[in-house]
Amino acid sequence: xxxxxxxxxxxxxxxxxxxxxxxxxxxxxxxxxxxxxxxxxxxxxxxxxxxxxxxxxxxxxxxxxxxxxxxxxxxxxxxxxxxxxxxxxxxxxxxxxxxxxxxxxxxxxxxxxxxxxxxxxxxxxxxxxxxxxxxxxxxxxxxxxxxxxxxxxxxxxxxxxxxxxxxxxxxxxxxxxxxxxxxxxxxxxxxxxxxxxxxxxxxxxxxxxxxxxxxxxxxxxxxxxxxxxxxxxxxxxxxxxxxxxxxxxxxxxxxxxxxxxxxxxxxxxxxxxxxxxxxxxxxxxxxxxxxxxxxxxxxxxxxxxxxxxxxxxxxxxxxxxxxxxxxxxxxxxxxxxxxxxxxxxxxxxxxxxxxxxxxxxxxxxxxxxxxxxxxxxxxxxxxxxxxxxxxxxxxxxxxxxxxxxxxxxxxxxxxxxxxxxxxxxxxxxxxxxxxxxxxxxxxxxxxxxxxxxxxxxxxx
Ligand code: SAH
Numbered sequence: 001x002x003x004x005x006x007x008x009x010x011x012x013x014x015x016x017x018x019x020x021x022x023x024x025x026x027x028x029x030x031x032x033x034x035x036x037x038x039x040x041x042x043x044x045x046x047x048x049x050x051x052x053x054x055x056x057x058x059x060x061x062x063x064x065x066x067x068x069x070x071x072x073x074x075x076x077x078x079x080x081x082x083x084x085x086x087x088x089x090x091x092x093x094x095x096x097x098x099x100x101x102x103x104x105x106x107x108x109x110x111x112x113x114x115x116x117x118x119x120x121x122x123x124x125x126x127x128x129x130x131x132x133x134x135x136x137x138x139x140x141x142x143x144x145x146x147x148x149x150x151x152x153x154x155x156x157x158x159x160x161x162x163x164x165x166x167x168x169x170x171x172x173x174x175x176x177x178x179x180x181x182x183x184x185x186x187x188x189x190x191x192x193x194x195x196x197x198x199x200x201x202x203x204x205x206x207x208x209x210x211x212x213x214x215x216x217x218x219x220x221x222x223x224x225x226x227x228x229x230x231x232x233x234x235x236x237x238x239x240x241x242x243x244x245x246x247x248x249x250x251x252x253x254x255x256x257x258x259x260x261x262x263x264x265x266x267x268x269x270x271x272x273x274x275x276x277x278x279x280x281x282x283x284x285x286x287x288x289x290x291x292x293x294x295x296x297x298x299x300x301x302x303x304x305x306x307x308x309x310x311x312x313x314x315x316x317x318x319x320x321x322x323x324x325x326x327x328x329x330x331x332x333x334x335x336x337x338x339x340x341x342x343x344x345x346x347x348x349x350x351x352x353x354x355x356x357x358x359x360x361x362x363x364x365x366x367x368x369x370x371x372x373x374x375x376x377x378x379x380x381x382x383x384x385x386x387x388x389x390x391x392x393x394x395x396x397x398x399x400x401x402x403x404x405x406x407x408x409x410x411x412x413x414x415x416x417x418x419x420x421x422x423x424x425x426x427x428x429x430x431x432x433x434x435x436x437x438x439x440x441x442x443x444x445x446x447x448x449x450x451x452x453x454x455x456x457x458x459x460x
Contacts, residue, residue: 024040031091036092038053087186100176112176116174120167120170132147133189138181145167269357281305285356289306321334341356341370356385361410390416396443432458
């Protein structure tokens with residue numbers, strides 16, 4: 001993948017001082033999964049161009065792979081990552097031009113802060129979403145944008161365009177600002193979902209976006225994509241980017257004091273389990289153990305089993321619940337076990353009640369019948385409490401695009417009608433009755449944030 005940066009400032013060769021890279025030398029450095037090089041295809045007084053070339057090793061890349069790609073079997077080995085501009089390129093930008101990005105230059109300190117005429121060329125830039133996105137992102141920042149879609153195959157124009165652009169930008173900006181804008185916006189155009197972003201990313205986005213991001217007409221899209229659509233990060237970002245500004249302290253207080261949807265859900269489930277009179281309960285798909293913690297605090301529940309398919313979640317639960325530090329009498333009431341709800345499991349039989357809190361949507365819809373058989377057909381607790389998102393309510397989340405789910409791992413999110421007919425069919429099939437209850441804020445038209453079904457086993 002390639003990026004070139006040209007200036008026509010006079011003398012143009014000052015670019016070497018600004019980038020801290022000598023025009024007569026090739027600068028090589030390593031990047032995650034590959035090699036970067038900076039060199040100058042032209043270095044004259046009137047025009048000087050620096051090129052950043054990044055070569056990734058496809059085999060390394062397939063090894064380092066996390067998360068999901070397209071899902072095609074050869075996708076880890078055959079993909080656009082080595083060729084198209086992406087976060088790998090911007091990581092190399094940061095590595096190669098760190099000093100310039102911090103706005104410093106030993107030899108040309110004044111020039112580093114000055115707006116200079118620059119041209120940027122990205123010959124292969126993925127652009128997902130509408131074709132004019134590059135113009136919508138760079139245009140408002142004052143660049144002239146020349147974005148040409150690349151054909152899928154130049155020999156067969158009838159096949160149409162690929163999702164890649166040949167992008168040229170020109171504008172007069174300080175180098176530091178130009179590099180910051182490229183670093184943020186290249187991955188935003190790419191919108192790859194397979195890299196992990198952490199909370200540090202918000203801080204970085206704030207720093208790189210200083211002075212231009214907050215007022216950008218596409219700010220929401222930029223932030224959403226830069227944070228990889230992660231709900232929790234987006235929530236933090238909204239505060240970080242000042243949307244809490246208008247709130248009075250009083251409002252902030254109530255916002256903090258109001259229980260989160262997650263807390264409301266857990267409380268609602270605990271209330272149902274308590275009301276059922278259960279003493280021995282199952283938390284199926286317990287995750288980190290938030291519900292387990294509530295249940296442990298209530299002596300009515302004499303025996304609690306938390307089950308999850310993921311060993312990682314179970315060890316997180318051990319830490320979250322501080323198992324080591326629990327008094328022995330409390331500790332003795334709890335078992336954490338690993339298992340999958342898609343296989344019959346004798347350990348789950350004979351309990352009074354079970355909770356499935358935000359679990360069903362993690363299974364493929366086509367495989368859900370296996371869970372139904374295991375829980376309702378074989379384990380057969382007297383009470384079963386199931387919660388799942390209400391897809392209709394997603395319209396209330398401004399950061400969710402059309403048809404997007406609340407979490408990347410969700411295989412589906414159902415509207416109220418679909419959940420109801422699923423639950424009624426399950427109750428019918430396995431001899432249960434079912435009632436529905438709203439959880440969380442309830443929109444008059446869209447319904448509650450979370451939907452809950454409470455099943456009771458009928459007479460045998
Ligand atoms: N109930 C928890 C976690 C919800 S996330 C809470 O409300 O906080 C969904 C959980 O279901 C994850 O921890 C995941 O590991 C688990 N899970 C997904 N498929 C499963 C399966 N087939 N069997 C058991 N657990 C499963």
